[in-house]
Amino acid sequence: MSIITDARVIVTSPGRNFVTLEVRTKDGVTGLGDATLNGRELSVASYLGDHVIPCLIGRDAHRIEDIWQYLYKGAYWRRGPVTMTAIAAVDMALWDIKGKVAGLPVYQLLGGASREGCMVYGHANGASIEATIEAALDYREQGYKAIRLQSGVPGLASTYGVSKDRYFYEPADADLPSENLWSTEKYLRSVPPLFEAGREGLGWDVHLLHDVHHRLTPIEAGRLGRDLEPYRPFWLEDATPAENQEAFRLIRRHTTTPLAVGEIFNSVHDCRQLIQEQLIDYVRATVVHAGGITHLRRIAALADLYQVRTGCHGATDLSPVSMAAALHFGLSVPNFGIQEYMRHTPETDAVFPHAYRFQDGMMHPGDTPGLGVDIDETLAAKHPYKRAYLPVNRLQDGTLFNW
Numbered sequence: 001m002s003i004i005t006d007a008r009v010i011v012t013s014p015g016r017n018f019v020t021l022e023v024r025t026k027d028g029v030t031g032l033g034d035a036t037l038n039g040r041e042l043s044v045a046s047y048l049g050d051h052v053i054p055c056l057i058g059r060d061a062h063r064i065e066d067i068w069q070y071l072y073k074g075a076y077w078r079r080g081p082v083t084m085t086a087i088a089a090v091d092m093a094l095w096d097i098k099g100k101v102a103g104l105p106v107y108q109l110l111g112g113a114s115r116e117g118c119m120v121y122g123h124a125n126g127a128s129i130e131a132t133i134e135a136a137l138d139y140r141e142q143g144y145k146a147i148r149l150q151s152g153v154p155g156l157a158s159t160y161g162v163s164k165d166r167y168f169y170e171p172a173d174a175d176l177p178s179e180n181l182w183s184t185e186k187y188l189r190s191v192p193p194l195f196e197a198g199r200e201g202l203g204w205d206v207h208l209l210h211d212v213h214h215r216l217t218p219i220e221a222g223r224l225g226r227d228l229e230p231y232r233p234f235w236l237e238d239a240t241p242a243e244n245q246e247a248f249r250l251i252r253r254h255t256t257t258p259l260a261v262g263e264i265f266n267s268v269h270d271c272r273q274l275i276q277e278q279l280i281d282y283v284r285a286t287v288v289h290a291g292g293i294t295h296l297r298r299i300a301a302l303a304d305l306y307q308v309r310t311g312c313h314g315a316t317d318l319s320p321v322s323m324a325a326a327l328h329f330g331l332s333v334p335n336f337g338i339q340e341y342m343r344h345t346p347e348t349d350a351v352f353p354h355a356y357r358f359q360d361g362m363m364h365p366g367d368t369p370g371l372g373v374d375i376d377e378t379l380a381a382k383h384p385y386k387r388a389y390l391p392v393n394r395l396q397d398g399t400l401f402n403w
């Protein structure tokens with residue numbers, strides 16, 4: 001038994017906000033879980049501190065499944081990003097503890113390694129196609145085998161997902177939501193030339209990805225998918241909002257371009273139809289927003305039955321604790337597809353020292369017992385929370401639009 005005697009929420013902002021749960025057992029073993037929900041961080045901090053932690057004290061940390069069920073079914077109010085992010089943080093922390101007590105890295109507890117490493121993708125951004133391809137060549141130079149291309153759209157002042165910095169990308173950019181203007185027509189005209197330039201500049205031995213960020217209708221997504229087929233994208237991500245899972249039937253009817261969706265999913269129910277009807281090729285649900293390692297394994301197991309692979313979200317607003325947990329999960333799960341890797345800043349890495357490493361286009365979580373990530377609380381305390389929001393998106397006539 002490893003009785004939980006204490007649990008604390010640590011909110012820190014080394015360049016961006018992170019919420020971390022630390023669980024401690026009677027024999028002094030601690031486990032960490034990421035509880036960061038970009039733009040709504042304090043809601044999860046409160047859900048954990050005010051409602052979850054009191055229920056954890058005195059429980060056996062080894063009872064990961066029972067505690068998961070207790071927090072999911074026992075809350076009565078099931079699912080949703082805040083609830084499932086809080087459950088995810090507890091789940092990650094308990095797997096961390098179990099690994100430390102067993103003296104094993106978490107992936108060994110999940111069935112061991114199914115591959116030598118996890119292929120990751122980098123993010124080439126640019127205000128123009130030329131700048132984006134130049135950034136992509138840099139990523140290929142660094143050894144990436146997969147690169148996401150996101151370029152500014154001629155005629156639009158800003159485009160979501162296009163960082164102004166070569167390596168670091170922070171979407172939560174203001175104390176109140178900034179506003180972006182959107183034009184589907186301008187965007188649809190800009191992507192095929194981006195991929196044509198991508199293949200011309202990078203050739204065919206590198207995977208090229210693109211994130212639509214929910215901004216097309218299904219038929220527009222079908223058109224873009226078809227326009228990109230000659231360039232063989234690895235995937236088209238978030239082509240259309242996925243609350244209506246049936247919408248992907250329409251996209252599938254028009255294109256063979258592989259589809260990825262799910263970074264905002266928080267339970268298997270958000271993607272059950274998408275998976276069972278094979279309407280997608282990659283599911284992007286993440287360890288931090290979809291209930292932790294325990295629930296993500298369920299999603300991956302269902303996906304495996306339908307030849308759908310994982311493609312977990314891994315942006316900078318998922319902390320190094322999530323990155324570590326995602327790599328333990330990705331190293332072991334049979335239907336691993338690819339792992340997103342948006343490197344954190346040195347400021348963030350200093351607060352969260354970790355064992356995971358990048359090498360030759362792949363990442364490995366390392367063999368430190370547990371998740372292999374720590375938190376420097378002294379340093380964390382030097383970075384107080386600073387409210388920050390994701391932008392909102394409007395059409396040029398002012399209509400509030402998808403994001």
Ligand SMILES: O=C(O)[C@@H](O)[C@@H](O)[C@H](O)[C@H](O)CO
Nearest residue numbers: 038171211263314315316317
């Ligand atoms: O695929 C991605 O990485 C993006 O969609 C993210 O930047 C996402 O918008 C942010 O993580 C949201 O917080």
Ligand SMILES: [Mg+2]
Nearest residue numbers: 211237238263
């Ligand atoms: Mg995305």
